[in-house]
Amino acid sequence: MSSFFDETDYENEDLNEFEVMVYRANAIQLAINILKIREIITVQPITPTPNRHHFVEGVIQVREETIPVIDVGKVLDLPAQNNDQTKMMIVEINELTMALLIEDVDQIVRVNWSNVHNADEIAAGSEAQATGTFMLEDKSIFLLDYEKMIMDIVSESSLSQHEAYRYVNEREQKVVVAIEDSKTMLVVLRTQLTAAGYTNVHYFDDGRKAFEALQQLNHCDLIVTDLEMPGLTGHQLTKYIRDDQTHKAVPIVLFSAIESENVVERNDEVGVSTQVTKPNYEQLIRVMDSYVTLNV
Known part of the structure; x- marks a missing residue:
């Protein structure tokens, strides 16, 4: 998988560190390993698709590639905020390409996984939507279970x-x-x-x-x-x-x-x-x- 962050990522000597992108969705701060990010673009016109999963807003066309758009706020079962969703984060996870609809990106930070703790739940849902959480400037940042997100949208057999x-x-x-x-x-x-x-x-x-x-x-x-x-x-x-x-x-x-x-x-x-x-x-x-x- 290629990432336009490749040249700046993972150059450090600490085997237990990764760089993550901190971003916002429905006023919640979340994080994703930058190796999973292909690019970040402004919001593109979304074409609704029939019989789509309720996480999926539709699809976009990026350089002749059709990519499903996932509303992260809906994944977390969070109420809609007044904030405009201004960015789309194109990610590649488990050989699937998706566009995450988010408010904005904040910063790239280096995280030591010894400081990442298991997270059982975020939001009001009964199922865990995060694999871990870490502290950044006295705030909890959640690492979503992006693989679970995929499993919720597509069947296990298609994986x-x-x-x-x-x-x-x-x-x-x-x-x-x-x-x-x-x-x-x-x-x-x-x-x-x-x-x-x-x-x-x-x-x-x-x-x-x-x-x-x-x-x-x-x-x-x-x-x-x-x-x-x-x-x-x-x-x-x-x-x-x-x-x-x-x-x-x-x-x-x-x-x-x-x-x-x-x-x-x-x-x-x-x-x-x-x-x-x-x-x-x-x-x-x-x-x-x-x-x-x-x-x-």
Whole structure:
């Protein structure tokens, strides 16, 4: 995925830091990793589409590309404000391109994920819409669960076209640690791996919790980790594991939608074995099989 922020992002040496764009929607301050942003444009004419999800306002045309427009305020079930929505943030998440309809952007800030805490709820909805929250100038800034947003709009089947895996009994014997901070995507990951036969999997939604639990395991065949996570990023987690005498040789698969040149270079630096792009579960299972030496 390309981003027009690529040259300025992720140049720092701290493996646990990312740069995020802080923006406003319905007077709420939110944040998104700038690696997910393709560009920011002024509001374009929106063409309504029939039978659309209630989060979706319609579509816009950007350089001959048709892009759905998502109203972030509706995602959060927030009442409309008097503020005009002046910007559209074109983002690429899980191989899908969307335009987020927002009020405005505020600033780019560097965030250390050790200071990002799990967030169970924002707004009045009963389901969590944020993966984490951090403090900025005495204000809480929320990192939305953008993958959940996608799952709410499109069906799980359209995210993964190959849902029917052949169950392989040999996979049951493999000890796997899997980390995914989006609770929605964690459920999907568990469903996909279980369907394939990977039933001996320890699941976590926090990188630090996963590393602490790994210290209690005498044996682990494989680690599958997201990149952005509260506590520890996938890269920082990888570095800790590579410095750990017990598990330093365990294959680590980075399962992330972010695959910029900087991230790929950092994969090599810290010792990530390979990266699979979300949400390609068929490829993930194929790669897992190759690292745990299954011939299926």
